[in-house]
Amino acid sequence: MDLTAPLDTRAFSVPPFAEACLDHADDTWTAAFDHPFVHALAEGTLDADTFMFYQMQDARYLEAFADAASLLSTQCTDPDDTLWFIDAARLAIVVEGELHEGYGDELGYGPDDIRQLQLTPNNRAYQNHMIERAQRGTLVAGTAAITPCPWLYVELGQRLERDMGAIPEDHPYAEWLAMYRDPEFNEYMDNLLERLQRFADAADDAARERAKTAFTTSVRYEWMFWDQAWTQQEWPV
Numbered sequence: 001m002d003l004t005a006p007l008d009t010r011a012f013s014v015p016p017f018a019e020a021c022l023d024h025a026d027d028t029w030t031a032a033f034d035h036p037f038v039h040a041l042a043e044g045t046l047d048a049d050t051f052m053f054y055q056m057q058d059a060r061y062l063e064a065f066a067d068a069a070s071l072l073s074t075q076c077t078d079p080d081d082t083l084w085f086i087d088a089a090r091l092a093i094v095v096e097g098e099l100h101e102g103y104g105d106e107l108g109y110g111p112d113d114i115r116q117l118q119l120t121p122n123n124r125a126y127q128n129h130m131i132e133r134a135q136r137g138t139l140v141a142g143t144a145a146i147t148p149c150p151w152l153y154v155e156l157g158q159r160l161e162r163d164m165g166a167i168p169e170d171h172p173y174a175e176w177l178a179m180y181r182d183p184e185f186n187e188y189m190d191n192l193l194e195r196l197q198r199f200a201d202a203a204d205d206a207a208r209e210r211a212k213t214a215f216t217t218s219v220r221y222e223w224m225f226w227d228q229a230w231t232q233q234e235w236p237v
């Protein structure tokens with residue numbers, strides 16, 4: 001399984017500024033598909049404790065993603081954009097919450113455990129980065145900071161589909177794999193990347209540069225998110 005190989009064709013369009021963000025992230029983008037956590041998850045060899053660690057941290061991560069999308073909704077001047085970000089915030093909580101609910105029952109954690117969870121250093125840093133960019137950055141920088149989250153996972157879902165084919169019925173993480181190859185995300189990606197382009201067009205060069213940096217930083221944090229689960233990261237002191 002060579003998950004670093006790009007897809008031949010994508011099921012959503014990638015406008016020039018999104019392409020420029022990818023170029024900026026470069027090797028980091030590639031590395032994020034190739035973490036040992038991803039391979040173990042795909043092969044079904046990932047142990048349940050590690051998966052649970054990931055899922056619980058991720059539930060809290062997605063709440064922060066929703067916060068960042070909500071903050072961005074308040075910066076939009078076009079009501080269609082405002083609505084889209086509000087929906088994105090809603091989707092992060094509702095749709096992915098369902099995934100967590102299913103695995104929570106299976107693995108033995110509930111909403112109280114999520115609430116009381118101590119965030120890992122990497123998770124906390126990623127959340128802070130998204131919120132900070134959404135709050136203090138330009139619209140294009142805030143949008144760029146939240147883009148790797150859906151993009152990397154949708155693209156990973158499609159690369160896994162290419163390399164694995166149909167999901168075996170007895171695969172321990174079948175639901176997770178099914179979620180991110182769902183074609184409904186393609187429309188979401190079209191909508192997100194079109195907005196990223198429009199906000200980039202309305203910004204100046206310096207703001208566009210900062211947005212690319214915000215994008216790459218989030219890609220780094222995506223790699224680090226796999227890693228915090230893989231190593232069950234703790235605070236050193």
Ligand SMILES: Cc1ncc(CO)c(N)n1
Nearest residue numbers: 058061148149150153225
């Ligand atoms: C850390 C992380 N990135 C991206 C996604 C995709 O929604 C997710 N659930 N978690």
